[in-house]
Amino acid sequence: MKNTALTETHKALGAKMVPFAGYNMPVQYEGVNIEHETVRNAVGVFDVSHMGEFLIEGEHALPLIQKVSSNDASKLTIGKAQYSCMPNDDGGIVDDLIIYRIKEEQYLLVVNASNIEKDWSWIESKNNVGATMSDLSEDYSLLAIQGPKAVEAMQSLTTQDLSGIKFYNFLVGDFADIEHVIISATGYTGSGGFEIYCKNSEVKQVWDKVLEAGADFGIKPIGLAARDTLRLEMGYCLYGNDIDDTTSPIEAGLSWITKFTKDFTNSEALKAEKEKGPKRKLIAFELDERGIPRHGYDIVDDTGNKIGEVTSGTMSPSLGKGIGLGYVPTIFSEVNSKINIQIRKNAIPATVVKLPFYKG
Numbered sequence: 001m002k003n004t005a006l007t008e009t010h011k012a013l014g015a016k017m018v019p020f021a022g023y024n025m026p027v028q029y030e031g032v033n034i035e036h037e038t039v040r041n042a043v044g045v046f047d048v049s050h051m052g053e054f055l056i057e058g059e060h061a062l063p064l065i066q067k068v069s070s071n072d073a074s075k076l077t078i079g080k081a082q083y084s085c086m087p088n089d090d091g092g093i094v095d096d097l098i099i100y101r102i103k104e105e106q107y108l109l110v111v112n113a114s115n116i117e118k119d120w121s122w123i124e125s126k127n128n129v130g131a132t133m134s135d136l137s138e139d140y141s142l143l144a145i146q147g148p149k150a151v152e153a154m155q156s157l158t159t160q161d162l163s164g165i166k167f168y169n170f171l172v173g174d175f176a177d178i179e180h181v182i183i184s185a186t187g188y189t190g191s192g193g194f195e196i197y198c199k200n201s202e203v204k205q206v207w208d209k210v211l212e213a214g215a216d217f218g219i220k221p222i223g224l225a226a227r228d229t230l231r232l233e234m235g236y237c238l239y240g241n242d243i244d245d246t247t248s249p250i251e252a253g254l255s256w257i258t259k260f261t262k263d264f265t266n267s268e269a270l271k272a273e274k275e276k277g278p279k280r281k282l283i284a285f286e287l288d289e290r291g292i293p294r295h296g297y298d299i300v301d302d303t304g305n306k307i308g309e310v311t312s313g314t315m316s317p318s319l320g321k322g323i324g325l326g327y328v329p330t331i332f333s334e335v336n337s338k339i340n341i342q343i344r345k346n347a348i349p350a351t352v353v354k355l356p357f358y359k360g
Contacts, residue, residue, distance in 0.1 A: 004049035005141050005200040006207055013221055020224060021113035023050040028223035035226035036317040039191050040358075043147035044222035045210050048195075049203065052116035052137040054109040054123065061105050064131040068123055069099065070249055070270075072259040076101040081168045081186050084257050085249050086122065087266045091273070092245040093252070094122050096237060098186055100170060108182075108197075110142075112239045126265070141203035143196045145210060146222075146230075150193035153217035157209055158183070165194060176209035178202050188227065190234035190358060229314050232323065235284050235355030241295060242282060242311040242325050251278035251327065281333040282311070284357065285350040287322035291343045293350075298342040299326050307332060310341060316357060322348075323357050 002023045011017065015026035026047065028035060038044045056065060065073045071084035078101050086094040095115040100108040111119045116137050127133060145154055151162045160173040160183060170184035175196055182197035198206055211219060228238070237243045237252060249258045250273045260271045287293065293313030298306045313324030324341070332339055335354050340347040 002050075004047055005203045006047045006049065009204065009207060010047065010221070015221070015223060018224075021050055023113060025050060026221070026223045028225045029221050032223075032225045032229060033317045035220060035222045036229050038218065038220045039147045039189055039222055039226065039230055040318060041148070042218040043145065043149040043153045043193070043214055044220050044226075045207070045214070046144040046146065046222050046224075046227055047141075047207070048144050048227075049141040049200075050113035051142050052111040052113060052119065052135075053140050053142075053197070054111065054120065055134040055136055056107045056109060056123075057132040057134070058105055058130070060129040060131040061107050063129045064123070064127050065099060065107055065109070066262055067129075067264055068126050069097070070254070070258040070264055070267075071099075072262055073099055073101075073107070074262070076107075078103060079169055079171060081170055081184060083168070083186075085243070085254060086119070087249065087264065087270060088122075088245055089266055090245075091248045091266065091269060093239075093243045093247060093249060094245070095119050096239055096243060096254075100182070100184070102172070114240060139200060141198055141200050143198075143203065143206060143210065144187065144189075144193065144227075145196065145214075146187050146189040146193035147191050149214075149217045153214040153219060154194075154210065157213050162194065176206040178206065181206070188236060189230040190236075190356060190360065191230070228312075229317055232312050232314055232325070233316055233318055233356065233358035235325065235357060237282075237325075238312060247282075247327070248273060248278065250274045251280050252282045277330065279330060280308070280327045281330050282325055282327055283333050283337075283339075283352050284355045285324055285326070285339060285341070286319075286353050286357065287341065288349040288351055291322050291341065291346070291348040293322050293324040293341045293343065293348075299328055300340045300342050300347055301332070302338075302340065304347065306342075307339070313341075318358050322350075324350075
């Protein structure tokens with residue numbers, strides 16, 4: 001089991017630690033609902049240093065990224081980031097990721113912790129163009145400072161104008177008395193804020209100063225359980241649940257990051273799937289009655305026939321009702337369609353809704 005540079009800090013704060021993606025991670029401190037509401041209404045800080053970071057450099061960096069990613073990275077200018085996915089050869093997804101353009105010929109790829117080795121091998125296998133690749137995952141830490149008060153609470157820690165960093169933009173500057181950290185507005189909660197990329201040797205100082213600066217704004221450390229409920233209320237996909245090696249970006253509702261203005265891995269097949277229409281789609285649903293949908297629960301029709309499976313589900317702290325995502329045949333995917341979630345012996349009625357669940 002790997003540890004982040006802050007593992008002992010989390011233990012000292014009373015965090016409940018659990019194995020996640022091969023790392024010893026804090027799942028909660030005070031409780032999921034309290035931490036969830038802290039991020040929705042004030043500001044919280046997550047340690048997400050388990051994420052992977054790859055540096056792709058040189059004159060052939062962009063051609064390699066264009067080949068492996070579904071979005072059009074040629075649109076990126078320095079200081080901008082882009083959400084994308086890496087299709088496999090069989091119609092599925094190797095991983096979803098964020099691509100940052102750091103310099104003219106330098107890109108940072110941030111990938112999921114559970115996929116670091118798989119992603120590295122995949123990109124390397126496609127690198128017949130001579131791009132320079134470096135795996136920085138073991139050397140860098142990542143903090144996510146999220147919530148409507150994040151900018152105001154953290155402004156004292158930097159000479160940069162945090163309010164000027166637009167969504168999916170970033171800058172490299174000073175933060176918490178450390179030079180050259182990446183300050184990025186690419187959150188996973190839907191409540192605003194930003195992320196800090198720094199070296200492992202620097203992250204304890206950053207963490208302490210973040211908690212100190214945020215004290216008057218009600219800042220709290222937040223665990224992975226609340227991160228999951230926050231991202232689910234926004235309908236953000238979680239790799240391994242809602243997307244994986246068997247789900248296509250088209251059926252997962254990720255056509256908006258799948259650009260057929262260029263060639264990329266399996267692009268012809270995905271283009272044909274989009275034109276024909278996928279056989280199934282990832283839907284969002286709300287329960288019409290009390291209950292909590294969980295990952296793996298069956299989705300059934302009115303006669304009790306299984307038509308799909310819940311990929312992510314929870315009791316929404318913000319909405320006070322059961323919400324979830326799951327794949328169903330396209331015929332059941334229209335907004336306001338009626339489905340049922342099999343919770344133990346009961347088929348609980350649910351309604352297909354438009355994302356996000358949480359409107360802010």
